[in-house]
Amino acid sequence: MVRGRISRLSVRDVRFPTSLGGHGSDAMHTDPDYSAAYVVLETDAEDGLKGYGITFTLGKGTEVVVCAVNALAHHVLYKDLRDIVGDFRGFYRQLTSDGQLRWIGPEKGVVHLATAAVLNAVWDLWAKQEGKPLWKLLVDVDPRTLLSCIDFRYITDVLTEEEAYEEHMLTHGYPAYTTSCAWLGYSDDTLKQLCAKALRDGWTRFKVKVGADLQDDIRRCRLIRNMIGPEKTLMMDANQRWDVPEAIEWMSKLAEFKPLWIEEPTSPDDILGHATISKALVPLGIGVATGEQCHNRVIFKQLLQVKALQFLQIDSCRLGSVNENLSVLLMAKKFEIPVCPHAGGVGLCELVQHLIIFDFISVSASLKNRMCEYVDHLHEHFRYPVIIKKASYMPPKDAGYSTEMKEESVKKHQYPDGEVWKKLLAGQED
Amino acid sequence: MVRGRISRLSVRDVRFPTSLGGHGSDAMHTDPDYSAAYVVLETDAEDGLKGYGITFTLGKGTEVVVCAVNALAHHVLYKDLRDIVGDFRGFYRQLTSDGQLRWIGPEKGVVHLATAAVLNAVWDLWAKQEGKPLWKLLVDVDPRTLLSCIDFRYITDVLTEEEAYEEHMLTHGYPAYTTSCAWLGYSDDTLKQLCAKALRDGWTRFKVKVGADLQDDIRRCRLIRNMIGPEKTLMMDANQRWDVPEAIEWMSKLAEFKPLWIEEPTSPDDILGHATISKALVPLGIGVATGEQCHNRVIFKQLLQVKALQFLQIDSCRLGSVNENLSVLLMAKKFEIPVCPHAGGVGLCELVQHLIIFDFISVSASLKNRMCEYVDHLHEHFRYPVIIKKASYMPPKDAGYSTEMKEESVKKHQYPDGEVWKKLLAGQED
Numbered sequence: 001m002v003r004g005r006i007s008r009l010s011v012r013d014v015r016f017p018t019s020l021g022g023h024g025s026d027a028m029h030t031d032p033d034y035s036a037a038y039v040v041l042e043t044d045a046e047d048g049l050k051g052y053g054i055t056f057t058l059g060k061g062t063e064v065v066v067c068a069v070n071a072l073a074h075h076v077l078y079k080d081l082r083d084i085v086g087d088f089r090g091f092y093r094q095l096t097s098d099g100q101l102r103w104i105g106p107e108k109g110v111v112h113l114a115t116a117a118v119l120n121a122v123w124d125l126w127a128k129q130e131g132k133p134l135w136k137l138l139v140d141v142d143p144r145t146l147l148s149c150i151d152f153r154y155i156t157d158v159l160t161e162e163e164a165y166e167e168h169m170l171t172h173g174y175p176a177y178t179t180s181c182a183w184l185g186y187s188d189d190t191l192k193q194l195c196a197k198a199l200r201d202g203w204t205r206f207k208v209k210v211g212a213d214l215q216d217d218i219r220r221c222r223l224i225r226n227m228i229g230p231e232k233t234l235m236m237d238a239n240q241r242w243d244v245p246e247a248i249e250w251m252s253k254l255a256e257f258k259p260l261w262i263e264e265p266t267s268p269d270d271i272l273g274h275a276t277i278s279k280a281l282v283p284l285g286i287g288v289a290t291g292e293q294c295h296n297r298v299i300f301k302q303l304l305q306v307k308a309l310q311f312l313q314i315d316s317c318r319l320g321s322v323n324e325n326l327s328v329l330l331m332a333k334k335f336e337i338p339v340c341p342h343a344g345g346v347g348l349c350e351l352v353q354h355l356i357i358f359d360f361i362s363v364s365a366s367l368k369n370r371m372c373e374y375v376d377h378l379h380e381h382f383r384y385p386v387i388i389k390k391a392s393y394m395p396p397k398d399a400g401y402s403t404e405m406k407e408e409s410v411k412k413h414q415y416p417d418g419e420v421w422k423k424l425l426a427g428q429e430d
Numbered sequence: 431m432v433r434g435r436i437s438r439l440s441v442r443d444v445r446f447p448t449s450l451g452g453h454g455s456d457a458m459h460t461d462p463d464y465s466a467a468y469v470v471l472e473t474d475a476e477d478g479l480k481g482y483g484i485t486f487t488l489g490k491g492t493e494v495v496v497c498a499v500n501a502l503a504h505h506v507l508y509k510d511l512r513d514i515v516g517d518f519r520g521f522y523r524q525l526t527s528d529g530q531l532r533w534i535g536p537e538k539g540v541v542h543l544a545t546a547a548v549l550n551a552v553w554d555l556w557a558k559q560e561g562k563p564l565w566k567l568l569v570d571v572d573p574r575t576l577l578s579c580i581d582f583r584y585i586t587d588v589l590t591e592e593e594a595y596e597e598h599m600l601t602h603g604y605p606a607y608t609t610s611c612a613w614l615g616y617s618d619d620t621l622k623q624l625c626a627k628a629l630r631d632g633w634t635r636f637k638v639k640v641g642a643d644l645q646d647d648i649r650r651c652r653l654i655r656n657m658i659g660p661e662k663t664l665m666m667d668a669n670q671r672w673d674v675p676e677a678i679e680w681m682s683k684l685a686e687f688k689p690l691w692i693e694e695p696t697s698p699d700d701i702l703g704h705a706t707i708s709k710a711l712v713p714l715g716i717g718v719a720t721g722e723q724c725h726n727r728v729i730f731k732q733l734l735q736v737k738a739l740q741f742l743q744i745d746s747c748r749l750g751s752v753n754e755n756l757s758v759l760l761m762a763k764k765f766e767i768p769v770c771p772h773a774g775g776v777g778l779c780e781l782v783q784h785l786i787i788f789d790f791i792s793v794s795a796s797l798k799n800r801m802c803e804y805v806d807h808l809h810e811h812f813r814y815p816v817i818i819k820k821a822s823y824m825p826p827k828d829a830g831y832s833t834e835m836k837e838e839s840v841k842k843h844q845y846p847d848g849e850v851w852k853k854l855l856a857g858q859e860d
Contacts (some may be wrong), residue, residue: 014845031529036776052831101488104487133828134784150757155731269725270732296538301585318485318486318542403551415493
């Protein structure tokens with residue numbers, strides 16, 4: 001029944017001045033102007049039907065959601081509606097798990113509101129093409145199709161597709177997990193070379209990315225453990241790849257390589273999930289580390305309350321700057337959990353070194369089980385780059401937060417008009 | 431020592447094409463281009479010092495964060511840096527609790543990343559003016575000042591300012607709570623009139639906003655309970671105003687008015703907090719309801735796991751559209767928790783009626799303890815507005831998701847060029 005390719009996506013910022021009458025006011029939102037980011041999808045089908053989708057906002061900031069919708073548009077435009085609906089789980093995951101865009105969520109805040117607006121329009125369009133109100137479409141569609149719209153990632157410890165199918169529907173669905181073939185872009189040879197160099201440079205603690213393929217993980221972990229020997233420290237990082245039971249099972253298979261911790265085993269929002277994983281891995285001597293995508297102090301609070309982590313990883317750019325990181329450092333101190341910051345990226349090392357040095361001097365007064373991540377990338381673009389000696393951060397001496405970049409680096413990399421991008425984008429056009 | 435007014439805020443989108451070398455790739459982020467939203471703050475002070483702040487991103491979507499920074503800029507521009515630093519908690523809260531902007535967070539995702547970028551620049555500027563590296567500024571500043579930078583809202587059940595001060599610092603700090611004077615914009619007279627009209631129209635369940643002032647709440651709740659009588663249902667909504675112990679204490683004082691539930695008593699991220707409140711309110715016969723700002727199914731999962739709510743409030747525009755709402759409806763069914771959707775806003779009633787009708791027919795098959803919120807606002811702008819009869823939603827008959835607005839309404843309210851806004855904005859300029 002569904003038909004047509006998406007030929008146009010438009011989004012508008014619509015606001016109603018409800019604050020003038022005090023409508024909608026409450027203890028926290030004292031002057032809301034009820035508003036919406038309003039999406040219209042058009043297709044090339046002859047029926048001329050359009051899909052309309054909105055997400056609700058309170059006035060200011062709607063333009064940010066509009067901006068996010070535009071950022072998602074390329075996932076939607078020129079897609080055949082049959083392909084979208086035929087693999088709705090895949091399409092949903094495309095929107096919510098875009099390897100670049102998901103960072104600014106993931107699955108929360110602005111990007112999730114934008115996702116809602118876009119998907120609401122898709123559902124509207126589908127229902128219109130079926131000639132049914134949406135509830136009726138939902139009631140009528142066969143159970144297998146309905147369940148295939150759901151992304152079960154992160155919730156299978158509570159509800160699996162099969163279970164949902166058996167409980168509420170008729171027979172078995174197919175497993176919710178997919179395995180991505182692309183991960184950790186370095187070849188084994190590159191990995192060996194880099195590992196050897198790091199050993200020569202005096203590094204004693206190593207982190208390896210895992211989570212995409214168990215056999216691949218086993219091969220890579222063995223390779224690294226063999227290179228660094230039994231005494232040096234190895235950490236593993238799954239970047240939220242797993243569900244809760246999956247994380248436990250997977251790590252049982254990697255336990256022979258004696259990791260100190262497994263980092264981000266599952267959704268950063270799943271506090272209870274981390275607690276379950278933590279408890280299960282105690283007998284294996286593996287701790288749980290997380291934090292780089294914990295979105296605020298409330299999440300850290302709960303992780304600490306239920307002993308969901310053994311290593312707490314603050315991030316200088318995800319929490320609300322120093323203010324909020326302070327509250328987390330203090331809570332970690334209270335719960336006696338070591339803070340081992342997340343760093344890398346662009347400038348994260350430069351910034352977080354300030355926080356961890358402060359933590360050592362004024363809060364924890366301890367180095368036990370503590371270390372700060374370091375990645376040797378992009379420091380050359382900073383005016384005051386980190387200084388590493390003998391695998392340690394040297395306290396910065398220049399005034400400020402070490403956040404300033406070299407003006408020529410900024411100019412060159414500004415998007416889309418910087419020299420580097422002009423060239424790259426021109427190259428893509430060829 | 432701090433000096434100057436913020437005279438300029440600029441933000442740029444800077445990207446490094448790291449994906450070309452596979453740098454930074456992992457199981458979930460297969461092709462990151464390490465990037466930043468890069469903020470520069472300038473002041474009118476003669477020293478010429480600037481504050482630089484970044485937040486880290488992965489390429490696509492950086493423009494959304496840039497857009498959010500611009501949305502925050504008015505909180506920063508032309509502020510005296512002494513006022514910012516002198517009441518940093520207040521300034522922090524201004525950024526994170528803007529009554530309109532916080533909706534698209536709150537305190538998470540894009541807006542929080544933008545907040546981080548802006549505040550990082552403020553801290554950089556402050557440290558530069560003190561002529562110190564930031565860690566040193568933090569080490570040196572007196573404890574009272576440092577703690578006054580932290581917003582303790584939502585974490586006082588684990589850590590209060592006094593406790594932090596006693597434990598890590600020297601003497602007492604001052605309480606973290608402020609009381610906003612503005613809430614629920616209607617006067618008692620208006621409230622009485624509206625209540626009387628609703629009774630005439632056959633409504634039997636009423637919700638009242640609470641949380642700003644206890645005496646005010648007591649007066650208003652008494653007024654409403656007296657008007658509706660003892661048999662009708664009363665719900666209360668605090669819109670995340672409270673910390674955990676505060677919520678329990680406050681609701682003990684309002685228990686005499688026999689509310690069915692207290693809605694959003696604390697941070698939507700605080701799963702364990704809701705569980706604690708739930709447990710404490712059982713003897714008072716008050717349930718906990720939440721969900722309109724629960725940002726994804728992972729949060730709902732945990733709320734259900736720890737029996738943190740007795741009424742689950744899905745929202746049609748915050749979760750990932752129908753796909754994700756389905757997963758929540760199914761989990762609610764499994765845990766035997768009634769779903770009572772959030773509605774109101776712009777189009778939320780129009781949309782969510784589809785979901786709740788579907789829930790009744792295909793999932794819960796029950797009306798026990800179930801009801802859907804309704805607010806009589808803005809329906810006139812929709813092409814297929816909800817139809818309410820005898821205080822019930824009538825199943826919509828028109829094809830689609832009821833999301834389409836009237837074109838003339840959209841045109842009129844488009845921001846900033848619609849007729850309504852042109853007039854309003856022109857008025858503000860006069």
